[in-house]
Amino acid sequence: MDDVKKLEAFQAKIDAEIKIEPKDWMPDGYRKTLIRQISQHAHSEIVGMLPEGNWITRAPSLKRKMGLLAKVQDEAGHGLYLYSAAETLGTSRDEMFDQLHTGKAKYSSIFNYPTVSWADIGAIGWLVDGAAIMNQVMLTRASYGPYARAMVRICKEESFHQRQGYEIMMVLAKGTPEQKQMAQDSLNRFWWPSLMMFGPSDAESKHSAQSMAWKIKRKSNDELRQAFVDASIAQIEYLGLELPDPELKWNEERGHYDFGAIDWNEFWKVVKGGGVCNKSRIKARKKAWAEGEWVREAAMAHAEKRAERAAKN
Amino acid sequence: MNKQDALFEYLLRIADNALILGHRISEWCGHGPTLETDIGMTNIALDYIGHARNLYQYAVEIEGKNRTEDDLAYSRDTTAFKNLLLVEQPNEDFAYTIVRQFIFDSFNYHFFDALQSSSDERLVGIAKKSIKEIAYHYRWSAEWIIRLGDGTTESHKKIQEALDEMWMYSGECFNADAIDNQLLEAGIGVDLAAVKSKFDTRVSDILKQATLTLPTEEWMQEGGKQGNHTEHFGFILTELQWMQRAYPDMEW
Ligand SMILES: [Fe+2]
Ligand SMILES: [Fe+2]
Numbered sequence: 001m002d003d004v005k006k007l008e009a010f011q012a013k014i015d016a017e018i019k020i021e022p023k024d025w026m027p028d029g030y031r032k033t034l035i036r037q038i039s040q041h042a043h044s045e046i047v048g049m050l051p052e053g054n055w056i057t058r059a060p061s062l063k064r065k066m067g068l069l070a071k072v073q074d075e076a077g078h079g080l081y082l083y084s085a086a087e088t089l090g091t092s093r094d095e096m097f098d099q100l101h102t103g104k105a106k107y108s109s110i111f112n113y114p115t116v117s118w119a120d121i122g123a124i125g126w127l128v129d130g131a132a133i134m135n136q137v138m139l140t141r142a143s144y145g146p147y148a149r150a151m152v153r154i155c156k157e158e159s160f161h162q163r164q165g166y167e168i169m170m171v172l173a174k175g176t177p178e179q180k181q182m183a184q185d186s187l188n189r190f191w192w193p194s195l196m197m198f199g200p201s202d203a204e205s206k207h208s209a210q211s212m213a214w215k216i217k218r219k220s221n222d223e224l225r226q227a228f229v230d231a232s233i234a235q236i237e238y239l240g241l242e243l244p245d246p247e248l249k250w251n252e253e254r255g256h257y258d259f260g261a262i263d264w265n266e267f268w269k270v271v272k273g274g275g276v277c278n279k280s281r282i283k284a285r286k287k288a289w290a291e292g293e294w295v296r297e298a299a300m301a302h303a304e305k306r307a308e309r310a311a312k313n
Numbered sequence: 314m315n316k317q318d319a320l321f322e323y324l325l326r327i328a329d330n331a332l333i334l335g336h337r338i339s340e341w342c343g344h345g346p347t348l349e350t351d352i353g354m355t356n357i358a359l360d361y362i363g364h365a366r367n368l369y370q371y372a373v374e375i376e377g378k379n380r381t382e383d384d385l386a387y388s389r390d391t392t393a394f395k396n397l398l399l400v401e402q403p404n405e406d407f408a409y410t411i412v413r414q415f416i417f418d419s420f421n422y423h424f425f426d427a428l429q430s431s432s433d434e435r436l437v438g439i440a441k442k443s444i445k446e447i448a449y450h451y452r453w454s455a456e457w458i459i460r461l462g463d464g465t466t467e468s469h470k471k472i473q474e475a476l477d478e479m480w481m482y483s484g485e486c487f488n489a490d491a492i493d494n495q496l497l498e499a500g501i502g503v504d505l506a507a508v509k510s511k512f513d514t515r516v517s518d519i520l521k522q523a524t525l526t527l528p529t530e531e532w533m534q535e536g537g538k539q540g541n542h543t544e545h546f547g548f549i550l551t552e553l554q555w556m557q558r559a560y561p562d563m564e565w
Binding site: 060118 | 332336339340342343344345346347348349350351352355356358359362363365366369382383386387406407459460461463464465467468471552553555556557560563564565
């Protein structure tokens with residue numbers, strides 16, 4: 001079969017909602033897009049462990065400490081599923097780590113914002129995991145089988161994280177004035193970066209159209225962002241907190257909330273490395289990797305010795 | 314000491330070990346040598362905090378002063394904590410962390426195993442609930458000792474050095490004081506001498522597989538069980554208790 005026919009057959013499969021599996025033929029671009037997107041997603045899970053992990057030793061109660069430990073552990077697990085899904089496309093975890101460490105691969109920019117109060121743990125669970133879910137629910141139907149299946153497992157845990165985060169915010173919002181202020185302050189800092197998580201407007205997103213045709217993506221960045229805003233407003237009102245957007249207004253005609261303009265300069269600044277924590281996040285990952293080298297080597301050497309001994313017996 | 318007070322102290326010691334070691338291991342979260350060890354260590358930290366909570370909840374009932382598990386974790390100062398010196402030692406690197414874990418698990422598993430035959434039903438319940446997880450820790454740290462000892466020349470050297478340095482904290486696990494003796498006689502507590510002999514067998518078996526040498530430390534360090542801690546301890550509390558100290562009497 002020549003390439004044109006292969007391509008046609010491939011697209012026909014996608015149009016018929018038949019999942020693409022690792023051994024199936026796929027165009028290079030499809031493979032590259034998926035590797036880029038899945039590894040970026042995996043990196044986000046493990047870099048995301050840092051801002052939250054930051055608060056484990058300071059969690060304000062034993063119950064909260066366990067909740068946070070369990071959440072961060074889940075995120076590490078998500079990283080593991082996603083790296084495995086990306087590996088089915090012919091890349092290795094070491095290669096992907098290398099790309100993260102050298103800055104070639106990106107991760108979600110939201111994790112370049114610092115967690116400075118306990119309320120940030122609530123806000124991240126509620127808003128950041130919440131925004132991630134919007135995207136991930138869509139990805140459970142992605143055309144690439146291993147990715148879609150990883151997403152099904154991940155989504156279940158993410159909705160638990162979101163509930164846990166919202167519940168942290170609820171306790172703060174209904175707590176003392178100091179606690180309420182802590183919650184408000186955190187909402188102010190995380191609201192706009194959460195909206196930026198959906199990526200640039202569709203008109204400016206260079207990968208969107210092709211990803212839609214390949215059914216890696218099924219909704220546009222703007223559609224997902226709107227759905228997130230619409231879902232969040234009632235939650236903010238229920239908390240009794242103020243939304244840090246004076247332009248937010250219900251639009252009867254559209255049946256959606258209108259919201260203020262996103263500061264895309266800030267978005268690109270943080271994406272390109274200019275956020276408060278960009279450098280420290282990568283530094284922390286590189287340090288862990290470098291300091292763990294002797295451990296990984298020892299584990300490998302020991303496994304080899306074992307295999308040799310087993311072969312002799 | 315009356316039996317109730319002695320039991321309260323006894324529970325604190327076991328719970329504080331779990332809380333403080335859980336705290337130390339949780340410091341690794343996000344910084345482990347592989348994603349798998351990161352997950353493993355976070356899981357172990359989670360187990361310990363869970364054990365600490367079960368024990369604190371029982372301790373405050375025994376005490377009967379309307380305190381909560383969080384009061385015990387967040388409102389006591391250094392000398393009121395009764396954990397072993399071993400568990401408060403810093404992570405340093407993966408070798409130290411694994412050695413600390415191995416010494417503690419080799420003690421803790423046999424301790425909890427024996428606790429399952431206590432005459433105190435609540436303690437038996439807690440021990441039975443925790444023993445599966447502790448058995449997993451016991452395997453996990455021993456496997457790492459073997460891997461690192463019988464791995465590369467570098468890993469062998471690192472783990473032997475860590476073992477030599479940490480060994481002085483192993484003796485305290487088996488130091489029976491008046492409270493241990495009182496509860497042992499009452500059929501509630503564990504016979505530490507019996508735990509020690511199981512510990513010795515286990516440790517020498519694993520070290521042999523790991524091609525490591527049992528340290529011959531002359532001086533053992535002790536005192537944590539009576540509230541005399543090392544300099545590291547205050548810094549643990551500084552982090553652990555900060556929120557509760559800065560914002561007292563609030564719900565979280
Ligand atoms: Fe996740
Ligand atoms: Fe999550």
